[in-house]
Amino acid sequence: MSALEQLIEALRRLPGVGQKSAQRMAYHLLQHDREGAQRLSAALAAAAQQVQHCQRCHTFSEAALCPVCLDATRDAKLLCVVETPADQAALERTGSYRGYYFVLQGRVSPLDGISTKDIGVAELLERASDGLVEEVILATSFTAEGEATAHVVGEVLRARGLRSTRLARGVPVGSELEYVDLGTIAHALVDRR
């Protein structure tokens, strides 16, 4: 396989990139942006080597502890549980949460043989039992698997006497009711305030 074909093959492994996009990217980089290719190569190698997981909350971090865990001004009574570092980053960008996080390793999925053991619920229990945490906010996805994860994690926490809450379900901001799916409207009705 030529270097060009190998590059196309490697680009195809990126999420959302098929054969045509990979070809386009490879030709673009070689024809118009060799410096960009070098930079991306270096950035990938550096990130793969330097980015580890925070020892406390398991999000991506280049140091042993991530900046959020190191921030002593945060509210230690709140612990927010998410599925991935990307979810944690999204919550952080909202700027409306001042507690700490715990990042699971994905979600439970019985069909794929992924149970609570595999996603780090034991570590979460240990983290939540530090004597400071008063409320664990379950911010897993609102998909079938995310809901199942929130359910089992909530049960495990309750067995330990820890209080858990779930993100509110409801109508997304900016949406017209007519176009919102019925399940969401039903939930918004039940959870009205």
Added chain:
Amino acid sequence: MSALEQLIEALRRLPGVGQKSAQRMAYHLLQHDREGAQRLSAALAAAAQQVQHCQRCHTFSEAALCPVCLDATRDAKLLCVVETPADQAALERTGSYRGYYFVLQGRVSPLDGISTKDIGVAELLERASDGLVEEVILATSFTAEGEATAHVVGEVLRARGLRSTRLARGVPVGSELEYVDLGTIAHALVDRR
């Protein structure tokens, strides 16, 4: 800027990749496919270093001459002019052309100050004047700039006494007439055979 942010920044330079896709790619690579990240890094570095331009037709090649130019069984009477190595690869994949190629460095674009000098028309003239080429097929894009390029290149070739042809314009294979744009239908009518 952290290694993760640098990676997202570098991924954003890929064509068709915005902030959100770049984030998704970076998180995916770090969370699920570090081996893919290493492989992509290596493939980029290798391609940027090894992939050069064929000295004869200027398409991408890892050797001084590309496999097509080295293929002595091709028809030396035909020379097909394209804008980019990607266009050359597309034509080659059709399997219906047995001549040689010449890859321009893009297309003329007076608004961007890109003239025939910048896209290598002098080299094309030299290549087409080898005494063997009898027909130069202009396979530039059917955009305003591609048409302009075909026009000026055709003029230059004619001044040298070289015959040039243009790819046929017409209705794309597999399309329903109702949905084909009117300019295309008009051309297909004029060029009917």
